[in-house]
Amino acid sequence: MKEINLLFTDLDSTILDENYSFKESAIETLQNAYSKNFVIVFTSSKTFKEEQHFAIKLGIPIIYTVENGSAIYIPENVFEKKSSKMGCRKIVLSSLSITYIRKILFRLQDIYSDLKFYENSSLDEIEKFTGLSPHLAKLAKMREYTETIFKGYSNRVEEDLISNGIFPQKGSRFVTIGDRTDKGKAAKKLMSFFKNNGYIIKRTIGIGDGPNDISLLKAMNEPYIIGDKITLERARVIEHFSEIHI
Ligand SMILES: [Mg+2]
Known part of the structure; x- marks a missing residue:
């Protein structure tokens, strides 16, 4: 059985600032997590194309859960680092057109x-x-x-x-x-996908700042909140990414 860790992160006001640029040390934190056997999962209300735009700037393979947990895109290179295949598996949770x-x-x-x-x-x-x-x-x-x-x-x-x-x-x-789906449902669906494919998930980190992140943070072992818009008893409230224990 292969072991992995998952790090789910919101984008707007979490790793991106009000000008849609990466916040200080956000890129380094995600790259550091990737080097320590974390798969990075974008979990946002943004579209697939928008999330892809930001993933390219990070330069590491990313799984995309898009439009508030409506669908999950899993690129081939997440599993095989040297994969030349450009394919993407897709799991759809929304049933509304x-x-x-x-x-x-x-x-x-x-x-x-x-x-x-x-x-x-x-x-x-x-x-x-x-x-x-x-x-x-x-x-x-x-x-x-x-x-x-x-x-x-x-x-x-x-x-x-x-x-x-x-x-x-x-x-x-x-x-x-x-549809009545959310970021938490998408996160759980992705975790089942990994388990069904022979993986053991060791750690799950979630980072968010808004009301639509609560369902995600509740599904995580290590939830982090940026800012003061939401509260969750178990979550650690942080100001800087350096406070995230990778
Ligand atoms: Mg946000």
Whole structure:
């Protein structure tokens, strides 16, 4: 049996700052964890294409759980370091189509005219709402399972979404809506995947900062919280990545 460790991390306001750059020592910490037999798992509300953009900057193999636990992408090079195969296994947890979610949102827009989300926003507007660069805004718009509401979210909008089987999750900045899956469910699914493939998981570290990270942190043996937006009794609250015990 092969032994591995898993390190799940959120991106926005966790390893990335408000300008979407890596925070000080975040890259070194993840590279150090990788060298100590950790598989690094991005766990964010971002799209696959956005997560890939940040993984390239790290220069190590990454597993991607995308759009708040809607799907998991497992590249071949995570298992075989010298693999020339560019393939990616994919596990999908969401059973809602993006077309359905958008159809409901456009229907709600007729009632709540100030409602703004990716599909009814121009790239310019997305850049203004999110602070993303033009390139990243394009990657963020390539959504497969969820939508993000930038403006006009209210209790009534929430009720209407839920009555149509669409569920909201608050991230560090916006509300993302989709199927009733979450980062914790995706983490557990990935852990089962490793166990079913003959691995023993020794340690699980999770790092997050927003309400949508709670389910992830609860599923971890070693949960870490950055900042003061959330609390979890078992979790260690840290300011710098150097405080993470790798
Ligand atoms: Mg966050």
